[in-house]
Amino acid sequence: MAPVVDEIEVKPKQPWKPTQKEINTNIGIFVLNILLTLSLIQFTGFSGKLAFVVLFILFSLSTNFLFSLSRGGSVVAKNSLATGFAFTGIALLLMPVISIIATVFKRGTEAMYIGFFTTDMSEDSFASALDVGGIKHAVVGSVIMVTIALLLSVPIGILTALYLTELKGRGSTLIRFLVQAMSGIPSIVAGLFIYSALITGSGRGFSAFMGSLALTILMIPTVARTSEEVLKLIPSDLREAGLALGATQWRTVAMVVIPAAKSGLITAAILGVARIAGETAPLLFTTGGADALNTNPIDGNIGSVPFYVWKALIDGSPNAIARAWAGIFLLMIIVLSLFILARKIGSPKKVRS
């Protein structure tokens, strides 16, 4: 019920919102731009979706600029131009993202059937009909390797972050620089490093563990940097309060700082997993790849989802390509779910202040 003051009903208003007339004008300009773009395409050699988008953006920017110039002068016109550029940026960003997701969804379901998740490729080739064979071996391999990489890199990454934020020890600046540089290492280098350091000449063969080590190298910088950012957000007041109660620094970190940063640290771990889940190159040199199920993490070639995609693409036959899309579809679902999970855990809990 609206409140009543002196017999007059007071209605909520939003005077800062555009009026119906202004909305109509904007719609008019929008339609005008579309018509202009279409007619230009009609009369010139330009064609295709890309040409339409580019011309539409150019027309929109210029008509908005001219319109606001005539309405409010150059200051308003510049403001509207800057707004237009921001919208253009968003459009250019969203186009490839939406295009990738749409394509993967469209083509990724072709090779999917129930058995896709319950069988491996040991008895079928990638070119076989789409109702045989599956990705089970690759999913199991990926899960094993990601789990080992997670168990190795989360402690190392968080301890590194603690060294940088809590101890602020010797060489912190250099270590921070190295961690940042490490996050730029091409993933194939991580694979080659493990291959040359631990596999060739050692008598050890390919295994899931070797693959995990290569993934760990890639995951540590992500976990360490994200954790450092999270720990930096914990107010120094809390640390001082812990220390002022007679706690050692270790007790303060373990019982005050880490619990306060818990959700952020979990997010760091999930982002690290999302970083490595789709890595292909480091696994080529360290796992050897496989078409059959292998559940032994320390011995024997092992498959993985990215490797499955890679092998299917190399095969090149239409059915193999369909399998590759299915693998990509699965991988994207996994990575997207991880990001959504990370956001959900990482978002601050609502506390009444």
Added chain:
Amino acid sequence: MIDKSVREERPVMSEPQKIQPSSLADVAASKFEKQGSVSAATGSGLDARNIYAWFGKYLAVSDMSIYFAAGTVTALIGPSGCGKSTFLRTLNRMHEFIPGAAMSGEVFLHGKDIYASGTDVTKIRLRIGMVFQKPNPFPSMSIGENVLAGIKLAQLKVPNKNELMQDCLERAGLWSEVKDRLNQPGGSLSGGQQQRLCIARSLAVNPDVLLMDEPCSALDPGSTLKIEETIGELAKTMAVIIVTHNMQQAARVSDYTAFLLSEGGPGKLIEFAPTREIFGRPKDIRTENYVTGRFG
């Protein structure tokens, strides 16, 4: 909704900050009369001798010597940047957490210098508690856990945790407000309640000295009044040292007042005397100018 009874309960708070010197002196004197006299030291106080403190090459505090007797409240007053907080933080060895910090001097507790080599600094901070400017309850702990955080952090053994929790909350004047919600997060309390929770937390480890760094500066007058009452209660068993910008507060709660001033260089102790003398008949002209509101 404005509750009239609440408003009437705190008439002092509604007055402007800078009031006539005579009335501040009255406040200080009335506190003195109320208590009769400063109670005799029951235990060991804190004896700071010739304290200097540096941040890098910058000397922030120069040659301060104050004896804080047990059973008394001492207020440290002075304009911003005069080294009050720095001096306070040298008293429980929190100063050393600032990179590049240095100090000189001695602080005696129970006859031992807390800066003597081989001293276990965590034991020192157990004996000398601290309450910060901004309420900082541990966000991952409930109200009850916050009170007992010191016990857990310092790995102390107590026979009855619930009794201790209730006792600390009662002494901090918070028990009646939180007794039904001890399992809720500490962050769910109001600012003033959070600060009293932080006081309760520092009481749980049973310190001999409690340092308070502008504990009421982020609080409303009602909460301030409650915390001042709490300080009065605490001073019966320990030495309380409070940094404050609010001269009325210094006059209301403290037995002794130290006036610090930097005058462009390091902060120095200008005058240290019973509070009613600082506000009634200060010996130094600079103290008089400050407490009468002529500067600062």
